[in-house]
Ligand SMILES: [Zn+2]
């Protein structure tokens with residue numbers, strides 16, 4: 159701090175005659191009753207009501223008279239109140255500035271205690287879930303008849319199509335075409351934007367205080383632009399699905415795909431638009447079971463499905479909740 163410090167008056171109240179707001183640096187005695195200033199009753203003024211201590215010369219923290227407790231300037235060899243010497247005295251206590259102290263966070267409101275009936279409802283719900291859980295895992299064995307058998311197989315046919323896509327221009331795919339670009343926000347960056355400053359007030363211990371300016375940098379976020387490329391690109395897309403099911407044949411078989419257009423391979427690495435190829439295949443097998451007037455449908459694997467012809471019987475586990483345990487089909 160190269161600049162000259164400005165001193166401001168601390169305030170004090172007279173404990174003897176109750177006069178308030180006297181100046182700590184200028185009024186060493188109460189102007190009303192003459193009582194000596196008590197350093198323990200010094201305090202900081204409200205922000206904005208600070209009075210500068212004109213022509214104040216700082217010589218050090220006051221010393222407190224060991225006999226009459228009066229504060230005396232560090233430059234004084236004897237107490238201005240009772241004449242006692244400075245030897246064996248101690249400096250006056252420094253006052254902490256509480257005006258700018260942070261406000262404590264509010265404590266969260268206590269949660270209202272749950273009423274009795276709410277607890278009862280939750281208790282009953284939990285009990286019901288436990289009972290249903292037990293019933294779900296408790297099974298009995300019965301004999302069911304295979305009343306219906308279904309299967310379905312399908313193959314996806316993919317076609318090379320022109321699709322719209324976008325990417326940051328720096329990572330534009332090599333085979334993109336019909337490219338246009340636009341400026342878009344890609345990220346943000348932190349930019350220094352001035353300073354946030356406040357004053358900290360420091361008791362000098364002689365009835366005055368000084369202000370120290372504390373500053374920290376302030377930031378704002380700024381958008382970072384980049385070029386976004388919009389383009390067309392040729393990609394394999396699922397175009398159609400061919401299906402076969404138990405409506406077509408009793409024995410499962412893959413559907414015929416017919417003739418694929420512009421079959422891959424003839425054009426080398428560059429595949430022409432409209433070319434087709436086989437995509438993923440899916441198959442599913444279902445058995446419908448009947449026992450005691452009830453009917454269930456189980457999705458099973460192909461080997462299990464094959465083992466159970468129509469109108470045959472099979473042992474199966476039925477849950478207490480009414481469903482069937484499809485995993486028990488062997
Ligand atoms: Zn007084």
Ligand SMILES: [Zn+2]
Pocket residue numbers: 223224225226227228237238239240241242
């Ligand atoms: Zn004294």
